[in-house]
Structure formats: structure tokens, C-alpha cells
Amino acid sequence: MDTEGAGLMLTLLSFVVGFSLLVFIHEWGHYSVARLFGVRIDSFAIGFGRELFGWTDKRGVRWKFCMLPLGGYVKFHGDQSAASNPGAVEGLSEEERKDCFHFKPLWQRALIVFAGPAINLIAAAVVFAGFYLTYGITVAEPVVATVQPDSAAEQAGMLPGDRILAVSGETVERFTDIGSLVRLYPGRETTVLVERDRTPIALTVTFGTRYLEDRFGNRYPYGILGVASGPATRVTLGPIEALAEGGRQTVSMIQSIFITLGQMVMGIRSIEEVGGPLRIVTMTGDAAAQGLENWIWFLALISINLGVVNLLPIPVLDGGHLMFYAIEALKGSPLSQRAQELGYMAGLALMLLFMVVVTLNDLQSMAL
Known part of the structure; x- marks a missing residue:
């Protein structure tokens, strides 16, 4: 090993x-x-x-x-x-x-x-x-501050000031939600719902693809949109709010797991991305x-x-x-x-x- x-x-x-x-x-x-x-x-x-x-x-x-x-x-x-x-x-x-x-x-x-x-x-x-x-947590509104040149967002017609409401049918509440959803669809075409001048607009976006690479040279694809947020705010949480946030994080990750499993069943993702016991040992x-x-x-x-x-x-x-x-x-x-x-x-x-x-x-x- x-x-x-x-x-x-x-x-x-x-x-x-x-x-x-x-x-x-x-x-x-x-x-x-x-x-x-x-x-x-x-x-x-x-x-x-x-x-x-x-x-x-x-x-x-x-x-x-x-x-x-x-x-x-x-x-x-x-x-x-x-x-x-x-x-x-x-x-x-x-x-x-x-x-x-x-x-x-x-x-x-x-x-x-x-x-x-x-x-x-x-x-x-x-x-x-x-x-x-x-x-605590860092929170930013799901509002696009900048759009990277030649990115998936620019090609889809996304503009600074757009508020992202949903990605692939999943509701967005914070800017961090965008990345959590987008990364599940590398190279995939899907719908991003934005609000522009108080009007909802459905944009068809083909997400870009980047790769995470481990120390064995394995590459794991993830989706990229190409937008940045405005200023974020650090929020201090009490016990109840922290538990609610912990539950929210857990639910989000469960959804991500089921989406990934579904993509493997449909052949969108390769089973080679799944780590076995040896990889889990190494990552631990x-x-x-x-x-x-x-x-x-x-x-x-x-x-x-x-x-x-x-x-x-x-x-x-x-x-x-x-x-x-x-x-x-x-x-x-x-x-x-x-x-x-x-x-x-x-x-x-x-x-x-x-x-x-x-x-x-x-x-x-x-x-x-």
C-alpha cells in the first residue's frame, strides 16, 4: 500500500x-x-x-x-x-x-x-x-457577482446580478448550494433557473468539467459553472441553529449520493470512480x-x-x-x-x- x-x-x-x-x-x-x-x-x-x-x-x-x-x-x-x-x-x-x-x-x-x-x-x-x-458558517446570497469569460455560465447567457433559483430542478438558497449541485453534473446539459429584473428565466447550461486528482493519479470529474459570488457574511450559530445546519448539510450530502448512484446506474458515471476498502483506508x-x-x-x-x-x-x-x-x-x-x-x-x-x-x-x- x-x-x-x-x-x-x-x-x-x-x-x-x-x-x-x-x-x-x-x-x-x-x-x-x-x-x-x-x-x-x-x-x-x-x-x-x-x-x-x-x-x-x-x-x-x-x-x-x-x-x-x-x-x-x-x-x-x-x-x-x-x-x-x-x-x-x-x-x-x-x-x-x-x-x-x-x-x-x-x-x-x-x-x-x-x-x-x-x-x-x-x-x-x-x-x-x-x-x-x-x-459558524459563511453565507452569501445566490446572486452572480461576476461571470468568468468563456465559461459555461457565459455561454448560457448568464449575467452579473442574476439570482440563481434552482439547478436541475433543485432549489438554491445560498451561493454554496450552487457549487454542491453543479459539481454533480460534469459536462452535462441541464436547466438553471435564474431571476433577472424580477423575471424568472430558464437557461440551458452545459456545465464545464474539471478534475480532482489523488496522489495515485486517479482523476474524478466534477462540474463547473464559472460564476463568483459577492461578499459573504460570517454567521455565528447557537446550538439549535447549528443542529439545523448540520441536518441541512447531511440531507444535502444524502441527495448528492443518490444522484451519483443514479448516474452510475444510467451509465453517466463510471463505477471506477467508486473507492473500495484500500482507497478508503488511504483516504482515512x-x-x-x-x-x-x-x-x-x-x-x-x-x-x-x-x-x-x-x-x-x-x-x-x-x-x-x-x-x-x-x-x-x-x-x-x-x-x-x-x-x-x-x-x-x-x-x-x-x-x-x-x-x-x-x-x-x-x-x-x-x-x-
């Missing part, structure tokens, strides 16, 4: 500690809501594979750290595996069924599953809020090398990605469980155990294939 940007030990330590923390937060969401609904819990694991060390608490929960620090799980009573697919639950007594996850009401099971991704998103919002509470080390605050901010970004990815409707992920529960709600009964097992096998195969692809991306990029 190339660790020119950060030392090998710092890279590995920052990743293991950071990712384990995010996994703990995710699994704590499942654990705490399960406890709230009286579910018996057999184990709480950070990592997969053979147990390195652990302990059993007075409730009989085995808390353990395992060899591969690439995830974690909470194993409920009655689970066949760490993926929470039901095992031999038919042989349980009536008393045992009372604290078994798989016999809880549908809405309780759904909340327990949803709690993991949700707490990842909430944790990220809280981290952002902490930064905004400490440093780079963030840590830049200081504690950069590392914490980066972990918040990863926490959002972890929460969103886990909500995808793929069996073995939380979203796959929620998909099964939605089907159960519609048909009035659960899918057969065989159907669920086949779903988990297909989901596992899909995730393994995805991991192979992104890992090959990593190896190829790091070999350049």
Missing part, C-alpha cells in the same frame, strides 16, 4: 479506530432499539471472523472484537447468522418467543433495522453541528495526517455513506430486511424461510462481486 501521504501506522490506526467507531455507532442503533423492545441479544461484534477478545455482560450479551475490522453485527436470539436471517425459530417455546426478534411485531422489527443507518446519519449531523457551533490516513478535525469531518462523510448504502434494498443489508418487511406488510405474512435464504445468498453474491470490482479498481489505481 502506498502511504506516501501518511505513514503506514497512522493510516492503519486511523482507519481501524475510525471505522470501528462508525460500526459501533451503527450497531448501537440496532442494539439500543432492540433492547427498548425487549429483544434478547446474543452478541455484539466489531469486525468479522475469529474473535480476538471480548467479554460477556450480566445480560448474557457477548461483546467481542473480531479479526477483520470491516464491519460488525448484533446477533439477536433466533438469528441463523450475523445477517439476522431467521434460524430454527420454530422450536422455540412460548416464553422464548417473547424476547425473540423474529416474533416481534413488524413495526418493531422495522424500527430496529432502520435504527442502524439512521443513527449513522444522525451522528454525522451532530458532528457537522459541532463544527458549525464552533466556527490522509485525512488523519491533515489533523484531528479533518479526520473527524471525513469520518462524518463516511458515516453518511455507511448509512445510505445500508438502506439500499439488497438482502444482507438493512435495506434488504426493510424490503422483506415491506413485502410482508403487503401480503400479510412473511416470505418463506427458503425465499429469504435465497435472497440473502443473492445479496451476498452481489456484495461480494461489488467488493471484488471496487478492490480491483483500488489495485489498478494504486499501481499506476
